[in-house]
Each structure stands twice: as C-alpha cells, then as structure tokens.
Amino acid sequence: xxxxxxxxxxxxxxxxxxxxxxxxxxxxxxxxxxxxxxxxxxxxxxxxxxxxxxxxxxxxxxxxxxxxxxxxxxxxxxxxxxxxxxxxxxxxxxxxxxxxxxxxxxxxxxxxxxxxxxxxxxxxxxxxxxxxxxxxxxxxxxxxxxxxxxxxxxxxxxxxxxxxxxxxxxxxxxxxxxxxxxxxxxxxxxxxxxxxxxxxxxxxxxxxxxxxxxxxxxxxxxxxxxxxxxxxxxxxxxxxxxxxxxxxxxxxxxxxxxxxxxxxxxxxxxxxxxxxxxxxxxxxxxxxxxxxxxxxxxxxxxxxxxxxxxxxxxxxxxxxxxxxxxxxxxxxxxxxxxxxxxxxxxxxxxxxxxxxxxxxxxxxxxxxxxxxxxxxxxxxxxxxxxxxxxxxxxxxxxxxxxxxxxxxxxxxxxxxxxxxxxxxxxxxxxxxxxxxxxxxx
Amino acid sequence: xxxxxxxxxxxxxxxxxxxxxxxxxxxxxxxxxxxxxxxxxxxxxxxxxxxxxxxxxxxxxxxxxxxxxxxxxxxxxxxxxxxxxxxxxxxxxxxxxxxxxxxxxxxxxxxxxxxxxxxxxxxxxxxxxxxxxxxxxxxxxxxxxxxxxxxxxxxxxxxxxxxxxxxxxxxxxxxxxxxxxxxxxxxxxxxxxxxxxxxxxxxxxxxxxxxxxxxxxxxxxxxxxxxxxxxxxxxxxxxxxxxxxxxxxxxxxxxxxxxxxxxxxxxxxxxxxxxxxxxxxxxxxxxxxxxxxxxxxxxxxxxxxxxxxxxxxxxxxxxxxxxxxxxxxxxxxxxxxxxxxxxxxxxxxxxxxxxxxxxxxxxxxxxxxxxxxxxxxxxxxxxxxxxxxxxxxxxxxxxxxxxxxxxxxxxxxxxxxxxxxxxxxxxxxxxxxxxxxxxxx
Numbered sequence: 001x002x003x004x005x006x007x008x009x010x011x012x013x014x015x016x017x018x019x020x021x022x023x024x025x026x027x028x029x030x031x032x033x034x035x036x037x038x039x040x041x042x043x044x045x046x047x048x049x050x051x052x053x054x055x056x057x058x059x060x061x062x063x064x065x066x067x068x069x070x071x072x073x074x075x076x077x078x079x080x081x082x083x084x085x086x087x088x089x090x091x092x093x094x095x096x097x098x099x100x101x102x103x104x105x106x107x108x109x110x111x112x113x114x115x116x117x118x119x120x121x122x123x124x125x126x127x128x129x130x131x132x133x134x135x136x137x138x139x140x141x142x143x144x145x146x147x148x149x150x151x152x153x154x155x156x157x158x159x160x161x162x163x164x165x166x167x168x169x170x171x172x173x174x175x176x177x178x179x180x181x182x183x184x185x186x187x188x189x190x191x192x193x194x195x196x197x198x199x200x201x202x203x204x205x206x207x208x209x210x211x212x213x214x215x216x217x218x219x220x221x222x223x224x225x226x227x228x229x230x231x232x233x234x235x236x237x238x239x240x241x242x243x244x245x246x247x248x249x250x251x252x253x254x255x256x257x258x259x260x261x262x263x264x265x266x267x268x269x270x271x272x273x274x275x276x277x278x279x280x281x282x283x284x285x286x287x288x289x290x291x292x293x294x295x296x297x298x299x300x301x302x303x304x305x306x307x308x309x310x311x312x313x314x315x316x317x318x319x320x321x322x323x324x325x326x327x328x329x330x331x332x333x334x335x336x337x338x339x340x341x342x343x344x345x346x347x348x349x350x351x352x353x354x355x356x357x358x359x360x361x362x363x364x365x366x367x368x369x370x371x372x373x374x375x376x377x378x379x380x381x382x383x384x385x386x387x388x389x390x391x392x393x394x395x396x397x398x399x400x401x402x403x404x405x406x407x408x409x410x411x412x413x414x415x416x417x418x419x420x421x422x423x424x425x426x427x428x429x430x431x432x433x434x435x436x437x438x439x440x441x
Numbered sequence: 442x443x444x445x446x447x448x449x450x451x452x453x454x455x456x457x458x459x460x461x462x463x464x465x466x467x468x469x470x471x472x473x474x475x476x477x478x479x480x481x482x483x484x485x486x487x488x489x490x491x492x493x494x495x496x497x498x499x500x501x502x503x504x505x506x507x508x509x510x511x512x513x514x515x516x517x518x519x520x521x522x523x524x525x526x527x528x529x530x531x532x533x534x535x536x537x538x539x540x541x542x543x544x545x546x547x548x549x550x551x552x553x554x555x556x557x558x559x560x561x562x563x564x565x566x567x568x569x570x571x572x573x574x575x576x577x578x579x580x581x582x583x584x585x586x587x588x589x590x591x592x593x594x595x596x597x598x599x600x601x602x603x604x605x606x607x608x609x610x611x612x613x614x615x616x617x618x619x620x621x622x623x624x625x626x627x628x629x630x631x632x633x634x635x636x637x638x639x640x641x642x643x644x645x646x647x648x649x650x651x652x653x654x655x656x657x658x659x660x661x662x663x664x665x666x667x668x669x670x671x672x673x674x675x676x677x678x679x680x681x682x683x684x685x686x687x688x689x690x691x692x693x694x695x696x697x698x699x700x701x702x703x704x705x706x707x708x709x710x711x712x713x714x715x716x717x718x719x720x721x722x723x724x725x726x727x728x729x730x731x732x733x734x735x736x737x738x739x740x741x742x743x744x745x746x747x748x749x750x751x752x753x754x755x756x757x758x759x760x761x762x763x764x765x766x767x768x769x770x771x772x773x774x775x776x777x778x779x780x781x782x783x784x785x786x787x788x789x790x791x792x793x794x795x796x797x798x799x800x801x802x803x804x805x806x807x808x809x810x811x812x813x814x815x816x817x818x819x820x821x822x823x824x825x826x827x828x829x830x831x832x833x834x835x836x837x838x839x840x841x842x843x844x845x846x847x848x849x850x851x852x853x854x855x856x857x858x859x860x861x862x863x864x865x866x867x868x869x870x871x872x873x874x875x876x877x878x879x880x881x882x
Binding site: 070072105251252253254330331332344345346349350352353359364388390429433 | 512779803874875
C-alpha cells in the first residue's frame with residue numbers, strides 16, 4: 001500500500017507534536033484520584049468519560065470556574081453554574097466530564113441529563129451538590145444516558161481510579177474531541193511562606209472543528225488550600241490572561257469552561273486575599289494557565305505557526321488586550337503569517353480598528369511594531385514600524401528567516417503607558433478551510 | 442498553448458461576473474462631468490486617476506462623507522475631512538481620486554501630497570477649498586507626485602471630460618485596484634412632489650487583497666438639490682445600512698471613504714429634513730447604496746457564495762446589526778458556507794457571542810434560524826431552528842440544494858421586537874487563503 005506524501009507528512013506532524021508537547025512524567029497533587037472509561041458515546045471506542053475526585057475529605061475543598069459568555073449556554077454549563085452558586089464554591093469534591101456530545105441546545109431534557117450525571121456521582125461519593133459537570137462534542141444532540149450512566153457506574157464500581165501519571169494522562173485523553181494530542185501540564189511550586197504545592201492542569205480544544213464540535217475546556221487542580229473567594233479571583237485573573245487570550249478562529253463556543261479545584265491536602269494555612277502568598281500563587285496559576293492555553297493554540301487546526309502577540313507600554317491593560325486580540329483574530333494577518341509575509345500594513349490596520357475604551361491608549365506617532373525571532377538567532381528583533389513611521393528599508397532576507405520559524409512573536413510597543421498584554425494565535429491555512437469546509441455527516 | 446482548466450474556469454468566472462454586474466447603459470445626473478487617465482502610477486498602465494466635476498455652478502452644491510473609523514487614517518482621508526469641515530459641506534465642486542497607491546502611513550509628506558492634489562484641482566476649476574481627494578492602493582508608499590500632477594494637468598488641459606456612459610464607466614475602472622470588475626450603479630427616481638432625479642454611484646473594493654492594498658471607496662452623485670446637513674444625515678443613515686453591512690474579511694482599512702455630492706441641477710426646491718421628500722430620498726439613497734455595497738461583496742476574493750444575512754423582529758436595530766455582523770464575520774460560518782454545509786450550530790454560536798447593547802434583544806427560546814433559497818425554487822425556506830429548538834429532522838437533500846446556490850439567505854427571527862438589519866457576506870474559500878497568503882513583492 002502506497003502512502004501518499006501528504007499523509008506521511010501529516011503523520012509526521014502529529015508524531016512531532018505528541019513528542020514535543022505531551023509529557024512523560026508529572027507532578028500530581030495530593031488527595032486527588034482520577035478515573036476514566038470508553039463509555040461508547042464516541043463511536044470509535046476511545047476514552048470519553050472521566051471523573052476527577054477529591055479524596056482529601058477532612059479539609060473542605062474549594063472550587064471556582066469561568067464559563068462561556070455565549071448567550072447559548074450548554075446544559076452542563078448551566079448546571080455547574082448552579083452548583084457553584086448554591087455551594088459558594090465550597091465542598092466541591094468531584095468533576096465529571098464527557099466528550100463526544102456537548103449536551104448543548106438540548107432544552108429541558110438536556111438539563112435533566114446534566115443533572116442525572118451530577119446526581120450519580122454525588123450518590124457514589126455520598127455527598128450533595130458536590131459535583132461539577134462538563135461536556136464537549138456535537139451540538140444539538142442528546143446524551144446517550146444509558147452509556148453515560150453505565151460508564152459512571154463502572155468507573156466507581158470497578159475502582160478505575162488512580163493518581164499516577166497514566167491515570168492523569170488517560171483523563172486528559174478522555175476529554176479530547178478533535179485535538180491531535182492530549183494537553184497535560186504539571187508543576188511544583190515553593191512559596192515564600194515555605195509551603196510546597198502542585199498544580200496539575202488539563203485542557204482540550206483545537207478550534208471549532210468538524211461541524212458542530214464545541215471547544216474549550218480547562219481544569220486546574222491543586223493541593224494548596226485556597227479560600228473560595230480568593231480562588232475565584234485568581235482563576236478569573238488567570239483566565240483573563242490565558243484562555244481568554246488565545247485565538248484559533250475567534251469563535252467562543254456554547255460549552256467553554258475553565259475550572260479549578262483546591263483541596264487543601266498540603267498542610268498549610270489557607271490562602272486568602274490577605275495572605276502574603278496570594279499574589280505569588282495568583283501569578284503562578286496565571287502562568288500555568290497560559291502554558292495550558294498555549295497548547296490549545298499549538299493544536300490549532302491546520303496551523304503551521306504559533307505566534308505570540310505582545311502589546312506593551314500601553315495606557316490600559318484592557319486596551320492592550322483588545323489590540324492584541326484584534327491582531328490575533330485578523331484573517332488578513334493570519335493569512336499573511338501563513339504566507340510567511342512580514343506584512344506590517346495589515347498589523348497596523350488591525351491595531352487601528354480595534355475598539356478601545358480609551359482613545360489615549362493609541363498614539364499613532366508613538367507606535368512601534370517588530371517581529372521577534374524566538375529561536376535565539378540574531379538579530380532577534382526586526383523593526384517594521386518606529387514611532388508610527390514604517391522602516392524605509394526592511395531586511396527582507398531576515399524577515400523571511402523569522403517568518404519561516406514555527407514560533408515567532410509580533411511585538412507592538414504603544415508608548416502610552418506601562419501595561420502589557422499577550423495573545424497567542426496561529427495562522428490561517430488552506431488546511432483550516434479544508435477541515436472546516438467539510439460536509440457534515 | 443494549452444490552457445489549464447483552472448485558468449479557463451477562472452477566466453469564465455471573470456467573464457460571467459462582468460456580464461452579470463457591469464451595466465451597458467445608465468442614467469447620469471445633469472451638471473456633472475467626469476474624466477480619467479492612466480497616470481503611470483499603476484505599473485500595468487491601467488487607468489488610475491479620475492476627476493468628478495460639478496459643472497452646474499449657478500446653484501451651490503453640497504457634499505457629505507463617511508470616513509473610516511480606523512485610528513490610522515490615510516492622508517487623503519484627513520485632508521477630505523478638513524475640507525468638509527471647513528466648508529460645512531457646501532460648495533464642493535470636485536472629487537479627485539487615484540488608485541495604485543493609498544497615500545497611507547506616509548506622515549507629513551503624505552499630507553502635503555494630498556494637499557497638492559486638491560490644490561491643483563481647485564486651481565483648475567478656479568475655486569478654493571472645493572475639492573475632495575481619495576486614494577486607494579499600497580499602504581506605506583509615497584505618491585509619485587510627478588505622475589499625479591501631470592495626470593491631473595492632462596485631464597484638464599486635454600479636456601478629457603465627458604458625461605456619457607463610457608466616461609462614467611472609465612472613471613469606475615480608474616478607481617479599481619484588485620477588483621475583478623468595475624462597480625457602477627445608476628437609477629432615476631420620481632418623487633411625490635413631482636421632481637425627477639438621478640443617482641449615479643461607483644465603488645471599489647474586494648477585500649484587503651494582495652498585501653497592503655486599501656479597501657473600500659464609494660461615491661454617489663446626484664442632481665437633486667439637498668441641503669448640506671440633510672445630505673450628511675442621509676448618507677450616514679445609508680452607509681450604516683449598506684457599506685457598513687458588508688463583510689469580506691471583517692477588516693476596515695485606513696482609507697475607507699463613502700461620499701456623496703448633490704449639485705441641484707434639477708430645478709426643484711432644495712430637500713432638507715423638513716421636506717416631504719426627505720424620507721423617500723433617504724430610503725432611495727439607502728437602497729441604492731446597498732446595491733453598490735453588494736457588488737463589493739460579489740467581488741469578494743475567492744468567494745463562491747453571496748449570502749444575505751437577515752436578522753428580523755429584533756428589539757433594537759443596533760443589536761440586530763451586531764448579530765448579523767457576527768454571523769457574517771464568523772470564519773466558521775464562512776467555511777461552512779464554502780463547504781455547502783447547512784450548519785446551524787455555528788450560526789447559533791455566532792449569534793450567541795455577539796456583543797449586544799441590550800441582552801433583551803436575544804431570547805434563546807424565541808429564536809428561529811432558516812436558510813432561504815433565492816432562486817424561486819420551493820420550498821423556499823428550510824427551517825433549522827424553531828423557537829430555540831433545533832429541527833429534529835432536516836431535509837438534507839433540500840439543504841444541499843439551497844447551499845449549492847450561488848446566492849442564498851440566512852434568516853434569523855429573534856422574536857423580540859420589530860427592528861430588522863441585513864448584512865451581506867461571502868464564503869471563506871481556499872482561494873481566499875491563496876490570494877492573501879501570497880508573498881509580498
């Protein structure tokens with residue numbers, strides 16, 4: 001059997017991505033166990049149902065979440081919102097997640113199905129209102145509750161739980177839909193106060209691909225004790241600077257959810273907003289969430305480039321972010337990146353039509369735009385626009401070199417303040433159109 | 442010489458578009474003359490410099506314009522703004538426009554160049570502050586003022602003016618950059634008051650194509666006398682519902698300008714906001730502007746579909762427009778259209794993340810989404826979502842038929858009010874990526 005060059009190349013890309021981005025070991029927080037199963041919802045028999053359990057019962061856990069702002073919220077999103085609100089984010093001891101079906105636009109019956117999932121897990125762990133639920137997959141179809149229920153039962157009854165690397169990696173796989181690799185990130189931290197804690201995170205998402213697939217899920221679990229309000233503050237701060245700063249195609253789905261669970265298995269004082277460790281942990285969680293979010297961009301459909309858009313020296317953070325987003329979402333910038341074209345005109349244009357809160361954030365006579373090589377080659381920075389004036393002569397050879405890299409940075413210096421924002425995006429390629437132009441069914 | 446099938450097909454498409462959308466005769470307003478020339482700025486020697494003159498001097502003319510909101514405004518935009526403000530839109534008797542160079546991001550020298558263009562024409566017509574200027578083409582390069590000046594001189598000195606169909610069509614060609622056909626629309630109207638008047642319009646734009654090209658220009662000229670403030674009101678109203686309702690790739694350039702000139706050559710009372718004819722003329726100008734704007738979408742790069750997105754029964758016009766725009770700009774909706782996929786999930790998703798002024802504009806339990814066939818085939822409407830519930834069984838065969846049409850409509854009924862907005866968009870194809878991913882130079 002002759003394998004086409006295109007298929008060979010695609011396989012190679014997939015192997016490379018897996019080798020590059022999927023770890024082989026990790027750090028896992030004390031007092032958590034995870035389990036998963038192939039419930040049969042995914043036709044190909046892949047893992048598609050997972051449960052994350054807090055087993056550190058003596059100390060009450062806390063949870064926080066950031067949900068999609070899409071007006072059409074999937075049943076699992078609405079259900080989890082209710083659970084968090086009713087519990088004030090305290091005493092959440094389980095997360096159940098399924099892939100293959102988003103349980104979105106499924107009306108009252110879909111709400112009942114999401115409720116059944118949480119009820120089942122609550123029953124298994126002997127708690128009330130203690131479980132969050134997430135789904136990802138096809139929109140507009142009901143969950144196959146027989147398979148989901150059987151699957152949940154099996155995970156518990158057959159004790160499919162573990163806390164080792166393979167258990168966590170399997171759960172990361174069980175949440176995947178069209179991802180080409182599972183997204184698992186782990187880190188250990190030591191705080192000024194002396195406490196050591198772990199963050200483990202999983203995410204899924206690769207753009208809204210293969211018609212009707214929902215998009216972005218992220219979980220971060222930790223053994224640090226974090227007070228509920230402080231946890232929500234941290235997660236919101238982190239999400240604003242990570243998962244809300246990625247662009248594959250600019251569409252926010254009906255199911256997007258980022259959540260965090262802290263079980264206090266580390267024997268140290270609970271971190272709240274007045275703690276000396278609060279700021280440090282907030283920044284560590286933010287940087288951690290950025291690593292997870294960037295993996296989603298790296299898996300962007302058909303992408304050949306991973307691009308960091310860095311907007312600095314801005315008067316306001318929000319405006320810096322708006323400008324970074326405008327550049328990151330521009331179809332013209334993204335196709336130029338695909339064509340490896342150092343096209344500053346399109347970047348400037350995207351900056352110019354961004355809807356700012358404060359017009360003073362942008363001074364057209366102070367703006368600087370550069371491309372930055374991220375591979376340690378020199379010269380690292382290629383100036384395109386200086387103080388609003390385009391460079392008369394751009395080193396086209398160097399431009400080509402930088403634009404040929406898989407990883408590069410677009411740097412915008414607004415010169416109006418001290419705030420900074422980053423966005424991560426990928427290019428727009430022929431393959432993206434192919435993947436998304438596919439016929440349904 | 443063997444011609445590739447792709448080239449043959451492309452040629453055929455171009456021929457078809459020309460035959461379909463370029464008129465062979467037209468109606469032209471009294472008291473205007475137009476002339477153009479190939480100045481040499483366009484390397485291929487095509488027409489690239491045009492002048493529109495009001496020759497109906499006894500009666501003062503009026504002018505209005507709507508300019509890009511991009512923070513980076515090209516020199517011609519800033520110059521024309523100043524002219525209009527200084528004149529209060531009265532006594533504007535000429536428009537000079539060049540293509541091939543946008544005179545954008547050209548600093549003070551670019552401003553001087555734009556001023557020279559208006560000064561030259563003012564001198565030729567013996568007026569002060571009477572000329573508007575527009576440019577379209579490459580961003581970041583200075584105008585070749587020798588060629589521009591020579592060209593303007595030649596147009597006047599050699600009397601290259603006319604008021605017949607060919608003269609107008611030539612000017613429509615002289616403003617083109619990457620358009621595949623010139624855009625000229627003409628109409629005669631009779632008002633309740635008995636007055637008969639003409640609208641003639643030209644536009645250019647086909648997306649920001651071939652790196653660094655600026656985008657959208659539109660001109661409407663009429664022989665009806667319209668008071669300056671009333672004219673600006675009409676044009677703003679019309680532009681909000683026409684040129685600001687088209688999407689090729691969602692990027693607003695540094696040069697976008699729509700302007701209107703009214704010279705009162707028709708012997709009737711000047712129309713102002715209290716006139717009985719005001720509303721009628723406003724609507725006629727709006728519908729006319731929509732025809733022009735739609736031609737720009739039809740010329741969308743690589744497009745295979747012309748899609749009308751109609752959002753009706755909305756609580757607020759602005760929110761209806763925001764929703765229509767969200768659907769029209771969504772990469773996922775545009776690729777689904779290209780793939781001829783009746784993908785309601787992506788449409789709903791785009792509706793759901795639109796940033797509304799009033800959340801009450803959208804009630805997820807009242808929303809209806811349909812595809813509409815525009816070729817008189819039956820059944821005309823294919824319901825996808827009814828009162829927030831997706832159709833259990835969609836007639837896939839009929840869906841395929843509608844999605845195979847070159848022209849179709851996406852209809853969204855919000856069920857929250859009486860307002861309506863329309864947007865016009867095209868699909869996102871492989872060819873779009875090819876055109877825009879091309880290397881610069």
